[in-house]
Amino acid sequence: xxxxxxxxxxxxxxxxxxxxxxxxxxxxxxxxxxxxxxxxxxxxxxxxxxxxxxxxxxxxxxxxxxxxxxxxxxxxxxxxxxxxxxxxxxxxxxxxxxxxxxxxxxxxxxxxxxxxxxxxxxxxxxxxxxxxxxxxxxxxxxxxxxxxxxxxxxxxxxxxxxxxxxxxxxxxxxxxxxxxxxxxxxxxxxxxxxxxxxxxxxxxxxxxxxxxxxxxxxxxxxxxxxxxxxxxxxxxxxxxxxxxxxxxxxxxxxxxxxxxxxxxxxxxxxxxxxxxxxxxxxxxxxxxxxxxxxxxxxxxxxxxxxxxxxxxxxxxxxxxxxxxxxxxxxxxxxxxxxxxxxxxxxxxxxxxxxxxxxxxxxxxxxxxxxxxxxxxxxxxxxxxxxxxx
Amino acid sequence: xxxxxxxxxxxxxxxxxxxxxxxxxxxxxxxxxxxxxxxxxxxxxxxxxxxxxxxxxxxxxxxxxxxxxxxxxxxxxxxxxxxxxxxxxxxxxxxxxxxxxxxxxxxxxxxxxxxxxxxxxxxxxxxxxxxxxxxxxxxxxxxxxxxxxxxxxxxxxxxxxxxxxxxxxxxxxxxxxxxxxxxxxxxxxxxxxxxxxxxxxxxxxxxxxx
Numbered sequence: 001x002x003x004x005x006x007x008x009x010x011x012x013x014x015x016x017x018x019x020x021x022x023x024x025x026x027x028x029x030x031x032x033x034x035x036x037x038x039x040x041x042x043x044x045x046x047x048x049x050x051x052x053x054x055x056x057x058x059x060x061x062x063x064x065x066x067x068x069x070x071x072x073x074x075x076x077x078x079x080x081x082x083x084x085x086x087x088x089x090x091x092x093x094x095x096x097x098x099x100x101x102x103x104x105x106x107x108x109x110x111x112x113x114x115x116x117x118x119x120x121x122x123x124x125x126x127x128x129x130x131x132x133x134x135x136x137x138x139x140x141x142x143x144x145x146x147x148x149x150x151x152x153x154x155x156x157x158x159x160x161x162x163x164x165x166x167x168x169x170x171x172x173x174x175x176x177x178x179x180x181x182x183x184x185x186x187x188x189x190x191x192x193x194x195x196x197x198x199x200x201x202x203x204x205x206x207x208x209x210x211x212x213x214x215x216x217x218x219x220x221x222x223x224x225x226x227x228x229x230x231x232x233x234x235x236x237x238x239x240x241x242x243x244x245x246x247x248x249x250x251x252x253x254x255x256x257x258x259x260x261x262x263x264x265x266x267x268x269x270x271x272x273x274x275x276x277x278x279x280x281x282x283x284x285x286x287x288x289x290x291x292x293x294x295x296x297x298x299x300x301x302x303x304x305x306x307x308x309x310x311x312x313x314x315x316x317x318x319x320x321x322x323x324x325x326x327x328x329x330x331x332x333x334x335x336x337x338x339x340x341x342x343x344x345x346x347x348x349x350x351x352x353x354x355x356x357x358x359x360x361x362x363x364x365x366x367x368x369x370x371x372x373x374x375x376x377x378x379x380x381x382x383x384x385x386x387x388x389x
Numbered sequence: 390x391x392x393x394x395x396x397x398x399x400x401x402x403x404x405x406x407x408x409x410x411x412x413x414x415x416x417x418x419x420x421x422x423x424x425x426x427x428x429x430x431x432x433x434x435x436x437x438x439x440x441x442x443x444x445x446x447x448x449x450x451x452x453x454x455x456x457x458x459x460x461x462x463x464x465x466x467x468x469x470x471x472x473x474x475x476x477x478x479x480x481x482x483x484x485x486x487x488x489x490x491x492x493x494x495x496x497x498x499x500x501x502x503x504x505x506x507x508x509x510x511x512x513x514x515x516x517x518x519x520x521x522x523x524x525x526x527x528x529x530x531x532x533x534x535x536x537x538x539x540x541x542x543x544x545x546x547x548x549x550x551x552x553x554x555x556x557x558x559x560x561x562x563x564x565x566x567x568x569x570x571x572x573x574x575x576x577x578x579x580x581x582x583x584x585x586x587x588x589x590x591x592x593x594x595x596x597x598x599x
Binding site: 042044047050051053059081082083090093095096097322 | 398400428434438441466470515526548
């Protein structure tokens with residue numbers, strides 16, 4: 001068990017702000033760097049102080065208040081890589097937002113807030129004591145029943161006749177609109193902000209397996225439910241008019257998922273159907289999903305189109321995605337990971353995946369064609385990548 | 390430069406084993422895991438990685454593999470740090486061999502793809518982030534929001550001096566104030582990312598929470 005990394009270890013160097021800054025500016029020697037890293041890996045308090053110094057430096061830099069010497073030391077390191085440039089952008093964005101909120105004029109100063117004046121939520125909560133709340137629920141239920149009874153059967157029938165089959169009513173969002181919000185866009189409600197000393201869940205940035213322990217916790221259903229990174233993608237283009245396509249393609253932000261069948265398709269092995277390009281789906285499983293990774297080498301395109309068709313040419317599904325969906329590998333190859341939803345409708349047969357690039361002028365270029373076989377297996381799903389070479 | 394992934398699939402069991410190696414209590418282990426991941430991200434970022442998240446995950450993958458092979462790890466943080474150094478060494482070696490074009494590609498953000506739709510979508514995402522940040526700020530308790538706004542808002546004068554005054558007013562030290570602000574920023578970042586993620590799902594769009 002790890003017990004040394006909770007509140008700090010005593011045998012590590014004392015936190016030194018100057019060393020911290022030199023670390024951030026890439027000025028430490030290899031040995032010093034290692035010593036500093038060893039300290040923050042071993043000591044949470046040390047790490048928090050390091051984070052605070054870093055946040056402050058970026059904040060002052062964004063305001064143009066960092067002293068020129070430090071500014072000159074920070075820039076080469078922070079403007080060199082995309083993640084650090086992004087940190088600077090986030091810092092500026094944060095200051096701008098906070099400033100705009102403060103200009104709305106309703107933010108009290110810390111000394112104003114003494115806790116003696118209850119907020120409207122507090123007042124509301126105090127008003128709704130349990131008996132009152134129960135009364136309100138009963139009253140609302142009675143009103144709802146009366147309203148439903150007042151509608152004639154005919155009206156209900158008419159309503160259902162006018163609703164197309166397979167459509168879902170979308171409940172209007174009740175989130176109040178904000179000045180910069182898009183009126184035609186569903187506005188999310190803000191998730192709870194928990195202010196405590198527990199570390200942040202920054203793993204949401206990770207395009208891949210959801211390793212968030214809270215979502216990977218006890219029940220699998222919950223885990224599926226909190227795996228948004230796998231469940232969303234660009235809107236699907238209907239493959240046949242307005243009909244629902246057989247199978248839907250979305251962008252998978254992960255190439256593999258231990259709980260989903262997956263297959264990796266490489267350009268070199270497209271013609272030979274074998275274990276490597278067989279997607280094994282469990283027979284009789286509920287309508288599920290699978291991940292198909294397409295590897296390729298080509299120039300960059302602003303858009304890509306993926307089409308899946310049967311060998312005899314019937315289009316099963318198609319979708320387009322922008323250039324940011326491409327994952328670049330260290331060996332120079334590129335990859336697009338797609339998620340197939342509705343795999344129950346994939347028959348046990350061979351399919352062809354066509355990957356096209358769309359140039360800015362609309363020109364279409366076929367980058368690669370891949371073959372893959374769908375096999376239904378009554379046994380629990382295993383993916384080719386489960387096996388070690 | 391992307392991390393070269395080990396040819397081994399992460400299983401829920403392997404992930405559970407990693408969590409268990411951190412702490413027997415799953416919730417507690419979860420917090421330790423997140424903290425360890427943040428440290429790995431910082432490590433790779435400081436070393437100049439363009440994909441610190443991938444490298445962090447590669448590190449965890451290797452550690453999980455070791456655990457599932459029966460290795461007993463007494464100090465997971467130290468072990469992860471050791472593995473992370475190897476992951477980075479390998480990545481640096483590969484980077485040295487890489488073609489220049491790839492580096493340029495990796496650095497290019499979708500915004501500079503030159504496609505109008507991409508620009509629109511990036512702009513929309515930035516607005517979404519701002520909306521979410523505002524919402525998350527609005528959900529803070531009055532006192533906390535007042536603190537964070539006062540600490541970070543732009544106003545005339547030198548910010549560091551104003552922070553010293555704020556520390557005096559709140560009868561605390563500048564360092565304590567800085568720690569508090571840093572923690573709040575982190576929590577707000579977490580809240581904002583979650584909000585953007587939810588909005589992307591609702592709008593049927595790939596989340597971009599980077």
